[in-house]
Amino acid sequence: MTDIQASGASKTVRVELGARSYDILIGPGILARAGEEIARRAPGIRAAIVTDETVAPLYLARMQDVLRQAGIASSAIVMPAGEATKSLSCLGEVVDSVLADRLERGDTVIALGGGVIGDLAGFAAGIVRRGMRFIQIPTTLLAQVDSSVGGKTGINSPRGKNLIGVFYQPQLVLADTEVLSTLSPREFRAGYAEVVKYGLIDQPEFFEWLEQHHAAVFAGGPERVEAVARCCAAKAAVVAGDEQEHGNRALLNLGHTFGHALEAAANYDSARLVHGEGVAIGMALAHRFSAQLGLISGQDATRAVRHLQTVGLPTEISQIPGPRFTVDLLMDKIAQDKKVSKGKLTFILTRGLGQSFVARDISAEKVSEFLAGQLDAPA
Ligand SMILES: NC(=O)c1ccc[n+]([C@@H]2O[C@H](COP(=O)([O-])OP(=O)(O)OC[C@H]3O[C@@H](n4cnc5c(N)ncnc54)[C@H](O)[C@@H]3O)[C@@H](O)[C@H]2O)c1
Ligand SMILES: O=C(O)C(=O)C[C@@H](O)[C@H](O)[C@H](O)COP(=O)(O)O
Numbered sequence: 001m002t003d004i005q006a007s008g009a010s011k012t013v014r015v016e017l018g019a020r021s022y023d024i025l026i027g028p029g030i031l032a033r034a035g036e037e038i039a040r041r042a043p044g045i046r047a048a049i050v051t052d053e054t055v056a057p058l059y060l061a062r063m064q065d066v067l068r069q070a071g072i073a074s075s076a077i078v079m080p081a082g083e084a085t086k087s088l089s090c091l092g093e094v095v096d097s098v099l100a101d102r103l104e105r106g107d108t109v110i111a112l113g114g115g116v117i118g119d120l121a122g123f124a125a126g127i128v129r130r131g132m133r134f135i136q137i138p139t140t141l142l143a144q145v146d147s148s149v150g151g152k153t154g155i156n157s158p159r160g161k162n163l164i165g166v167f168y169q170p171q172l173v174l175a176d177t178e179v180l181s182t183l184s185p186r187e188f189r190a191g192y193a194e195v196v197k198y199g200l201i202d203q204p205e206f207f208e209w210l211e212q213h214h215a216a217v218f219a220g221g222p223e224r225v226e227a228v229a230r231c232c233a234a235k236a237a238v239v240a241g242d243e244q245e246h247g248n249r250a251l252l253n254l255g256h257t258f259g260h261a262l263e264a265a266a267n268y269d270s271a272r273l274v275h276g277e278g279v280a281i282g283m284a285l286a287h288r289f290s291a292q293l294g295l296i297s298g299q300d301a302t303r304a305v306r307h308l309q310t311v312g313l314p315t316e317i318s319q320i321p322g323p324r325f326t327v328d329l330l331m332d333k334i335a336q337d338k339k340v341s342k343g344k345l346t347f348i349l350t351r352g353l354g355q356s357f358v359a360r361d362i363s364a365e366k367v368s369e370f371l372a373g374q375l376d377a378p379a
């Protein structure tokens with residue numbers, strides 16, 4: 001686990017990647033400090049702020065104001081909100097705007113938004129002029145605990161989730177926990193699924209802490225900041241050890257092999273399923289699949305699923321509204337997973353609460369059989 005430095009109500013986590021190391025600043029009031037934090041690290045730059053139509057009216061003017069006060073001129077690129085924005089056409093729009101504004105390689109792209117904006121803007125920053133500066137200002141719980149950290153950027157393909165992208169690290173992450181107060185309950189819950197993920201991967205004590213403190217995390221206050229910082233520290237440690245997912249970073253994919261297949265099968269329609277909900281269902285499936293394979297007790301699997309249900313997250317495929325999925329459709333999406341190696345499926349499975357492991361060479365027949373049972377399960 002990477003250290004968490006505390007200063008007043010704020011915390012700092014450092015992602016150690018040699019010359020590409022960077023800080024994650026977490027806490028209330030960080031947005032107001034954004035201009036000075038950026039200018040201190042990169043004086044005299046200009047910025048293109050990529051955001052979405054929901055976040056722009058809430059935070060864009062304030063963001064541009066604090067940048068201006070720190071001597072940083074900025075332009076804004078406002079994209080539609082939702083998962084469908086992680087597309088080639090939206091990437092083209094962002095790239096073209098940055099070029100039209102004549103931003104230089106040393107200038108910065110700023111992602112002001114959730115994981116959709118972070119993944120899209122980060123990809124654009126990674127490819128324009130072969131790599132510009134990039135700063136993440138995550139505004140969803142999911143983005144603060146996960147997507148803004150670690151440098152996975154990219155967009156979706158109709159053939160599968162996040163299939164087009166690059167590893168490209170930000171130079172700074174500014175996570176103002178106050179902005180989470182405007183998030184809808186559904187989106188806050190979805191982000192909480194990724195919080196639970198860190199407990200279920202390899203921190204059973206964090207999972208237990210969440211069982212006890214989830215109400216306080218949802219209510220706001222110090223437990224929320226504590227949860228965000230613990231997740232960032234956990235992710236920073238994994239990323240520092242395996243930046244490009246040759247080994248243990250795959251653990252961060254707990255619940256994602258199933259979850260990504262569900263998102264793709266739902267055509268990235270955020271009205272039906274958002275990423276965190278897909279991860280919640282995916283983690284429930286990974287625990288049930290592990291139980292079916294005899295790896296984990298039914299009791300432990302049920303405990304993991306029960307916590308997700310307690311906070312109102314979906315844990316069954318049948319809870320996804322709209323047309324039913326078939327096993328063939330889901331298996332087709334699973335076959336495109338980036339962890340597939342020499343045609344063999346990889347899943348993150350578990351031997352107990354918080355004892356996940358990377359399971360390579362999982363039989364496609366066993367997965368299909370399991371999914372057939374899950375598709376029959378009642379909502
Ligand atoms: N790169 C990574 O490591 C990584 C990790 C996890 C998830 N992801 C990706 O992140 C995406 C999901 O991110 P997300 O859950 O943040 O979704 P999102 O970016 O779509 O944001 C969710 C919704 O909340 C709105 N919103 C954002 N901030 C708000 C605020 N402060 N107040 C009110 N509304 C606000 C957005 O407009 C959007 O409608 C997925 O595409 C997923 O694949 C990437
Ligand atoms: O950072 C990682 O590594 C993760 O796997 C974090 C996930 O929560 C995230 O959804 C990521 O985008 C999934 O990556 P992918 O490589 O499976 O597309």
Ligand SMILES: [Zn+2]
Nearest residue numbers: 194256275279
């Ligand atoms: Zn995720």
